[in-house]
Amino acid sequence: MPTVVPRLRSPLRGRLIICGDTPLAYRLADELSTRYLQDVTVIVPSKRRNHGPKITGLPRVRVHEAAELDDETFRAVHVESARAVALVSNSEVGNIHAALRVQELNPDIRLVIRMSNTALGNRIRTLFNDCAVLSDGAVAAPSFVAAALGDLPPSHVRVAGRTLYVAHRSDRVRNVVCGLADTRRPDGLPRLLPVDQGRANLVLAVADGTSRTSLAGPPVDYRPTTTFARTMRLILSRRLLQVVVALLGLIVVGSAVLSTGDGHGFTYSLYLILLDIAGAANPDPKLSAAAKVTQVIVTLASLALVPAITAAVVDALVRARLNGPLERLRDPISGHVVVVGLGEVGLRVVSQLHDLGVQVVCVEQNEDAVGVPLARRLGLPIVFGDATREETLRTAWVGTCRSVVTVTSDDITNLEAGLSSRALRDNVRVVLRLFDDDLAGRVHRNFKIPVSRSVSFLAAPAFAAAMMERQVIGTIPVGRSVMLIADMPIGAGSELDGRPLREANLPGEARVLALGRRGRPRFDWDLQEGYLLIPGDRLAVLATRSGIGHIRARTTGTSDPPSSPTPR
Missing domain, CATH: 3.40.50.720 (NAD(P)-binding Rossmann-like Domain)
Structure with a gap:
């Protein structure tokens, strides 16, 4: 039935x-x-x-x-x-x-x-x-990146034919559109879209092709060694290094024996020894017993030199091909970000950090994780192992990293990896992905770890806005907050119909970036606050989550589908 x-x-x-x-x-x-x-x-x-x-x-x-x-x-x-x-x-x-x-x-x-x-x-x-x-992972990733850097990443968004980016006012940026937020409050919570634009230390500006100060943090600090020395270290594995040291010892000892026993000078003796190593040794009955023994030993040792060098070079090339990025982890590094977990979210966090020029070291237990091919394609070091073990974290140089981002799909793994990182260095920045809200709050209060909430928490505002609005252009993360940019048409009979453009701005909630006048194909960025809005005009608006709802309620016309009450 x-x-x-x-x-x-x-x-x-x-x-x-x-x-x-x-x-x-x-x-x-x-x-x-x-x-x-x-x-x-x-x-x-x-x-x-x-x-x-x-x-x-x-x-x-x-x-x-x-x-x-x-x-x-x-x-x-x-x-x-x-x-x-x-x-x-x-x-x-x-x-x-x-x-x-x-x-x-x-x-x-x-x-x-x-x-x-x-x-x-x-x-x-x-x-x-x-x-x-x-993609919920793509929407949430910028918030994890921002928390990992402990600063503002250079966010970009395309709006009405222009590229906008977020920067610090102290960077002396040009073409500032509006003040975005004041992040210097004692409580650590940013004041979004402040009434006094001059108090905003984060601004939204139009990209004009000029270079600006990188906000990605300090570059990786490798131990001072030359490029030649690094190349030699890659080629000279431990086995080959032992052969080289033994050979050098033979050269020195043999040259000294020939020079002392047969009355030759050291330079001439060194010449004879090098010929013996090259396999060009000639028997000489006139040599002393010590010189004959030295010549035989050096000649026999040289027979093993060529295959040893060949095997070492082949081994180095194979290791470089299969595990090349990990060679960089042999030397101490610092200023990097350790990302634990290369799942859906991890691969996006890694990709964005790489795009920002931040050195990344990945830690993953499963070699078949979805983000592993991307990390290898980008040439990033991957440490395969259990991130809850201190040995694994030491391999990734957590003790000298800038921050640790744990974004696996398991709360316990994320928490244990974060606490293990703190055990290695008590002041390291740890960013956790936790699904359980109650656990997240208690971890933040008791361990003083800045917790980024779950992906669903970070992505829900963008999905909700996409359901409510026809044109959500993009999102901008500001700390743990998310601001939305939307294209809002003015409906006939709406609250803003016939009102001055300045009244569309809501302090702390919404600000008009550009105006698209009815019948005109392009948006106007040179706003005239006294312009009277008419049906068919369009507003490019930067707003908070609640601000989007307020603007929608004020732009919805009487002939449009019933608008929702103003959100709380």
């Missing part, structure tokens, strides 16, 4: 639908229901497994149980009248399949799909009418 899927009692116009019982699904439902005050329906396989119980306890959230995301399930939750659907399960194939089903039932719906493969995601996006494809 076919399974009968119960339908919701009445169609819920404009309702948002989330598919999945993952941590991201829970965070996303919480973000939409508590910050945006939206009515949300979450489809889960079971209310009693995974994050089902937590999702069930959220306000304004209705949970629908369904074993499969088929047409009957989507009809049961009235997808034909929903505003947006987020597909955030761990199965990317399942997300794509479900998205195709949803579009067949509602061609105009907004789709937000979670995919870790961004290259495939860009192609998938073209299959749908209105779709955003996001």
Whole structure:
């Protein structure tokens, strides 16, 4: 008998639908229901497994149980009248399949799909009418990078035909668009978009092709040795070094014996010894007994020299090909970042640190981890071993590193690796990825470790904004906060319809970066605060998570879909 899927009692116009019982699904439902005050329906396989119980306890959230995301399930939750659907399960194939089903039932719906493969995601996006494809790992990685550097990474984002970047005001940057944040507060929490722009020590500026101060931190400090010496150390392995030392000893001893026993000078004796080593020894009955013994020993030793050198060179070439980057770890290094875990998040953190010019040493237990090929392609050293063991961390030179970022998928491994790193050096910066919020808070209070929250916590704002807004241009991490850049059209009859442009700015929450006037293809960056907004105008807005909701409420027209109440 076919399974009968119960339908919701009445169609819920404009309702948002989330598919999945993952941590991201829970965070996303919480973000939409508590910050945006939206009515949300979450489809889960079971209310009693995974994050089902937590999702069930959220306000304004209705949970629908369904074993499969088929047409009957989507009809049961009235997808034909929903505003947006987020597909955030761990199965990317399942997300794509479900998205195709949803579009067949509602061609105009907004789709937000979670995919870790961004290259495939860009192609998938073209299959749908209105779709955003996001990677939670890619969204969260900048926050881990920022925490690892203990400073502001040079973030870039493309907005309305211009490239914007974040920098310190002290870098004497040109073309500043606005003050971004004041990070010098005693409590350590940044004041975002301060009213007094002059107090912002972090600014958003337009890139004009000029060089600026690197914010990636100090370069790697290798022990002072020349390039020639490093090359020789690579070639001269321990075995070959022993052969060379023994040969040098023979040369010195043999030259001394010939010089003393037969009355030859030391230079002439050295000449004879070198010929003997080359295999050109000639018997000479007139030589003394000591000289004859020396010649025989040197000649026989030289026979083993050529194969020894050949074997050592071949061994060095093989090691250089298979394990070349690890040779750099033989010498003490400093100023680098140790990344523990080369999973989905780890590979993005490693890639961004490398792009910023920061030296990275990777630690991974599984040689088949998804980020291992990328690390090898970038030429980064990989230490394979258990990151909770001090021996493994010593191999990665944690004692002299800039920071340790633990981003494995296991809380205990991350915590133990972080504490082991602190045992090696008590003042090392440790950034932990922890899924359990309560554990994260207690670790921060008791161990004074700056904890970066889970990937789902960091990624949820971007997914929520993608569901609520048609054009989310990008995100900018500021410490543990995330700021969003969005393209907001002015709707007819909205609160900002006919109001001066200056009123669109909300101190501490939102600031207009550029204005796209109706009928004009380009955005205007030279803003006139007295300009009266009209329907069809577009605002490029930089905003906090709550600011995005406020701006949306003020730009939504009377003919647009019902806007949500102002988020808390």
